[in-house]
Amino acid sequence: MLSKTGNGSLADGQSSTESAKAVTKKKHFGLPTLKLSTIFAMTFGFFGVNMAFSLQQSQLGRIFQTIGTNPNQLGFFFILPPLAGMVIQPLIGKYSDKTWNRFGRRMPYLLIGAPAAAIVLILLPNAGSFGFGYGSAAALWFAALATLFMDLTSNVCMQPFKMVVGDMVNEDQKDLAWSWQQSFSNLGGVVATMIPFVLTLFGIANVAPKGQVPMTVKIAFYIAAATLLLTSILTIIKVHEYDPKTYAKYHGIDLANQEKAPSLFQLLKEAPKAFWEISVVQFFTWFAILYSWTYAAGAISLNVWNTSDPSSAGYQAAGNWFGVMTCIQSIAAVLWGLLVQARTKPSHRKFWYSFGLLAGALGYFLIYFIHDKWLMIIPFVLIGITYLTMNTQPFSLLTESLNGKHEGSYLGLFNCSICLPQICASIASFWIFPWVGHSMPAMFLVGGVSLILAAISVRLIHSKFDEQPNK
Numbered sequence: 001m002l003s004k005t006g007n008g009s010l011a012d013g014q015s016s017t018e019s020a021k022a023v024t025k026k027k028h029f030g031l032p033t034l035k036l037s038t039i040f041a042m043t044f045g046f047f048g049v050n051m052a053f054s055l056q057q058s059q060l061g062r063i064f065q066t067i068g069t070n071p072n073q074l075g076f077f078f079i080l081p082p083l084a085g086m087v088i089q090p091l092i093g094k095y096s097d098k099t100w101n102r103f104g105r106r107m108p109y110l111l112i113g114a115p116a117a118a119i120v121l122i123l124l125p126n127a128g129s130f131g132f133g134y135g136s137a138a139a140l141w142f143a144a145l146a147t148l149f150m151d152l153t154s155n156v157c158m159q160p161f162k163m164v165v166g167d168m169v170n171e172d173q174k175d176l177a178w179s180w181q182q183s184f185s186n187l188g189g190v191v192a193t194m195i196p197f198v199l200t201l202f203g204i205a206n207v208a209p210k211g212q213v214p215m216t217v218k219i220a221f222y223i224a225a226a227t228l229l230l231t232s233i234l235t236i237i238k239v240h241e242y243d244p245k246t247y248a249k250y251h252g253i254d255l256a257n258q259e260k261a262p263s264l265f266q267l268l269k270e271a272p273k274a275f276w277e278i279s280v281v282q283f284f285t286w287f288a289i290l291y292s293w294t295y296a297a298g299a300i301s302l303n304v305w306n307t308s309d310p311s312s313a314g315y316q317a318a319g320n321w322f323g324v325m326t327c328i329q330s331i332a333a334v335l336w337g338l339l340v341q342a343r344t345k346p347s348h349r350k351f352w353y354s355f356g357l358l359a360g361a362l363g364y365f366l367i368y369f370i371h372d373k374w375l376m377i378i379p380f381v382l383i384g385i386t387y388l389t390m391n392t393q394p395f396s397l398l399t400e401s402l403n404g405k406h407e408g409s410y411l412g413l414f415n416c417s418i419c420l421p422q423i424c425a426s427i428a429s430f431w432i433f434p435w436v437g438h439s440m441p442a443m444f445l446v447g448g449v450s451l452i453l454a455a456i457s458v459r460l461i462h463s464k465f466d467e468q469p470n471k
Contacts, residue, residue: 031170031250039173041238043181045110045161047188048228052121052154054189055224056081058326059125059196059217060147062297062319065310066213067128067143068135071440074294075429077144078422082290084151086419090412092159104241105167106160113156114232120150121225125218134211157232164239167247182337186330188227193326195220200320210311216320268413274401275410277461278394279417284454285357285390286421287428288364288447292383294429296367297322298440304373308440321373325380332384337392349393350458356389357455364448368441386451400464 064077096106103111124146132139161181169177196216200206208214242250262270297319301307304321305314340352363382370376398414429443436442 030252031168034169034173038239039169039177039180041235042161042164042168043177044184045157045231045235046181047184047191048224048231049154049158049161050185050188051192051224051227052117052150052157054192054326054330055121055220056147056150056154057293058193058297058323059220059319061294062310062316062322063125063127063213063217064140064143065298065315066208067139067211068310069140070135071295071298071308072430072433072438075426075433077140077147078290078294079426080144080148081151082419082422082426084148085155086416086423088152088155089159089415092156096160096163100244103236104239105247106164107236107239107241109156110160110232111236113153113160114229117150117153117157118225118229120146120153121221121228124150125213125221128208128212139211157228161235164241167241168239183334186334189330190327192220192224193323193330195223195323197320197324200317206316206320207311207313214316267410271410271413272401273462274397275414278397279414280460281353281357281454281457282390282394282417283421283424284450284457285386286418287425288360288450288454289390290422290425291429291443291447292364294426295440295443296325299367299444300325300373300376302439303367303371303441304376321376325376328377329380329384329387332381333388336385336388349396350461350463353389353393353397353461354455354458356385356393357451357458359383359389360386361448361451361455364444364451367444368448397461397463 060077061074064074065071069077092109096109099105099108101108124143127139127143127146128134130139130142132142165177165181196206196214196219199216199219204216204219206214206216241247297315298308300322301315301318305312305318307314307318309315336356359382363379363386366379366382367376370379394414394417398410432446433443436446
């Protein structure tokens, strides 16, 4: 068992001699080997966190249209989550670096964030159940604020899970830890997106009075809230972070002679060229992804169930089916990662990056033309390839250009290349949506074009492996 913060004892029974030898090694390699149960405890929480994010992605558009949002105004509500992520992730990283108390360094934020996130997850699907009235400003503002706080609190929960891996896991176990975290994340997404569909099969009402969210969706959010809370509690109880002195020894930090960290603005000025080049690709990629989250339920409802009425059984069935498609998308991403991505050579990264983005572009175009619910599986499998690609290749290409200094800060800043495009896409939708004839399926044509531009932009990236011959 790891030592609790504050006692300075060694982890996993490591002797003082072994510790002394470890400290002489390079940074990170001095970290002790952790028990698998400890790595499980610090990664399993992503199961609960991604249940919250997956419900946000798959059900948010459905919720807002159900309570009476004009489709032309949907973009407004999707501005809030990326704004929250862009602000909260760098702040949590910055302030948790300086937080040391009886609960640890990262865990205090999880201790606050998890209960808050659970409360918001319960409130959000009930936006239409407080008597505000269908389409009323009060109902929409309540849902908008709940969405904002859901993303804020979910990000507060997510960051500690990411950072504690870097704090405590050595290089020999780090790939294992990231792999477990990504696997639990995907599994949480699969479970969350399938809940409304499965509950409907068991006879739970998938329709509700006009302006109210169906019980199937409410229960999905309740289950996500409970799971997020329980998995976070497991991590808080089982993961005992190092005290400052032990942390400094394991990471080769001289507490008496630490350089002042440069400002974020200074880091941006000194960012490697690849940081900005990849950000161009990120802009077109995440511009397109936002339109899937916003318009997929409505597009499937119109193309397959031939209705745009949010209070109809057909529309709610389409919302469930989008959840199933999101599940298939996640499974496709996992399989693509195992079968292809894991075998990618560094010199082939740019090729597979472009390929993955073009696969998604084709998927977006197919959604516009397909009117059979089973054939919808094809485009969402293709989009799953894109999801895996855009969550791996940009970070591989970025980190290969970094020298190891301020890597955490650069990754935090790089998150802006994910959030800003979503904000731009949301704002642009106020003009694009009327321009395409107020057609939700047509918004996928716009997204498909954006993914093609993203694939073309990959050529702008300078990789240190560009000059090396393929082997």
